Amino acid sequence: MPHELDSSRPDFAAAFEVFLDAKREAAAAVDRVVAEILAAVRAEGDAALLRYTERFDRLSLTAEGLRLTEAELAEAEAACAPETLEALRVAAARIEDYHRRQLPENLDYRDAQGVRLGHRWTAISAAGLYVPGGTAAYPSSVLMNALPARVAGVPRVAMVVPSPDGRLNPLVLAAARIAGVTEVYRVGGAQAVGALAYGTATIAPVDKIVGPGNAYVAAAKKQVFGVVGIDTIAGPSEILVVADGGNDPAWIAADLLSQAEHDASAQAILITDDAAFADEVRRAVAIQLTQLDRGSIAQDSWRDHGAIIRVGSLDEAPALVDRIAPEHLELAVAEPDALAARIRNAGAIFLGRYTPEAIGDYVAGPNHVLPTARAARYASGLSVLDFMKRSSMIACDAGSLGRLAPAAVALARAEGLDAHARSIAIRLNLSDG
Amino acid sequence: MPHELDSSRPDFAAAFEVFLDAKREAAAAVDRVVAEILAAVRAEGDAALLRYTERFDRLSLTAEGLRLTEAELAEAEAACAPETLEALRVAAARIEDYHRRQLPENLDYRDAQGVRLGHRWTAISAAGLYVPGGTAAYPSSVLMNALPARVAGVPRVAMVVPSPDGRLNPLVLAAARIAGVTEVYRVGGAQAVGALAYGTATIAPVDKIVGPGNAYVAAAKKQVFGVVGIDTIAGPSEILVVADGGNDPAWIAADLLSQAEHDASAQAILITDDAAFADEVRRAVAIQLTQLDRGSIAQDSWRDHGAIIRVGSLDEAPALVDRIAPEHLELAVAEPDALAARIRNAGAIFLGRYTPEAIGDYVAGPNHVLPTARAARYASGLSVLDFMKRSSMIACDAGSLGRLAPAAVALARAEGLDAHARSIAIRLNLSDG
Structure with missing residues (x-):
């Protein structure tokens, strides 16, 4: 059963606080292991990278074999279903179009005292993109991480992706080609992060590393921060749906489950002012859970981290939304713009009854790399600005x-x-x- | 003697690499102590904050005494020299004027498929500003950190500043008033960072913490990252001057020393194509060192970390500048714009012979909080954007x-x-x- 909260109850404030503070992920104690791996890669370069790849991915490589050739990438793309490739191209074009509008303007003016002032934006010289292997290998994430770098004008985008037992997802490689990734290396884990940060004989160092990964990758990114830039450390996915009674409960149930199916630590929350509607959504979730391929993952997430928050009026929603500061916020209400105007903290806002969050995961255009774990209080989704920097100018x-x-x-x-x-x-x- | 490098020598590339990699700061092993302090503040709130303040600042306070009253702030301001206050007001007005031009625009459009897309910028709700005590207490830094937050529209800016033995710098407090800081607390160290991040009964938690500090403060900011946002961890200050032989060597010597006097870990580098000019600058530095109040600090910095890099032609400068990626770059040449256009990596660029770096530290307008330690490869100076976040919008x-x-x-x-x-x-x- 998901958490149930009711804003009319006297213990609501305290219960909401406890709910907000609940941890969804155990912090793995990996810092020491990661520090050792990074030190070895820094000192030994390719030799350490190959050794760890053999140990962790059961894959014996030479330095020459680290980088995928153009022929291998083309072959992977040819192995993909044409309609999926076409969908990737549609997504890439829309993501690129949206992100082009983020390109910042330079500033150059002379003030009243005759001082010339301004700033100039330039792209970083080289970006590293970490792509997880196995089940978490999402071609859409390759597009979302690589395209902003390309739009920013980053000349070199180096991608690393582990190939456990030599297996690689052809769609991930096809997405890399479509997104204009300039180099792909078949390595992963903390050792790949170390190679991107410090450089090896085969992999030239980059200036910034982005992309999701497991606890080892996250720890490695934190440890190399300062040597290179990093993006925000991503936590499990979240959705908060604010819905009135005018929605089809099955639609809202589907939206909640679209986050819950990501992993058992994901979180789906419904805020509604309609008790009968809340019950209908609860029942629809139960039915749909039995119909999903990843139903058992979604069930664990919904049971352990899901929540239905009943409010007396949707006027109460903005304050709760801002406290939760969700990664994804759906406003499935009659007047979504008016409600959105009262909200400060959300990574992405999906307006109205016909905007399921999943459309933003793939093809809407805005980035799906968004702040999690309440970071929307101070952080933004990935953008072109994350691959540029600003020099101020004074004369x-x-x-x-x-x-x-x-x-x-x-x-x-x-x-x-x-x-x-x-x-x-x-x-x-x-x-x- | 500073480092001497000459790009015409066969070992230049290797020597430049060694110079780039040289560490200027010993990493203090403070992580464990800081973790304990943070855990205590998180668990015990004000009680732990008061206990550590008594221990480290030799100052016995009650919870009620943590926050400075309006009367105390007004009294501090009244104790300052009127001409210094006026200078602070001039600086504040210019900083505010420059930073207003950084305010980003919202985006709202309908694309060819009829999808409404955009993004909306909002200010974060509360910022914490760490201000060091003692000799590193710079009123100009209070302006540079607080004003961008105020321009962004952050409603609550809470400042912490340690008062060892009860002493506070009146100018720092006056700067806080002028910059519109909304709360000032007389605490510092890791315990103050913990109070801002987790909140106590007296200090409400903030969403992001900015500002410089010692190794304990830096470690504390790193450890609370994720609970709150943080700015970049600042290293020792740096200046790189690219100068032709047409400069007065005494001017360039003064510029190099203006960074060297910050602390013994600071770094001043000259790149020039004129060997005789290099010698003249070296001599001018030696003379001016004997005339400075902080001459012994500047001498240590110049001896241990200073460098003169001779190049055959200033055409070689852009590649070297980009590798060094300096915090401050002066282009004291006849055509500074043409040279600047060829440079990617620098926190702030000072154009021409009449733009000493120090003018940017105080009153030019751009921020003086800038990326150090080669971070200008991927990072920018502090700006209004650091106090705002962007929600993407899809309908x-x-x-x-x-x-x-x-x-x-x-x-x-x-x-x-x-x-x-x-x-x-x-x-x-x-x-x-």
């Missing part, structure tokens, strides 16, 4: 420097930074230049 | 959902995600809806 001439100098010198003096003051004063023949 | 109706459905359902099937496919199909009465 003075003697006149404008002279106009700024008194305040700057006063502050440098107040902070006891003598040489700071002097570097300004010396250009203007001021007293202590 | 379909039956028609547009129907047009996207075939590709989305095909991909969900290919990924084995049954319930994803169903949540789309069920709305369209497709086969397995």
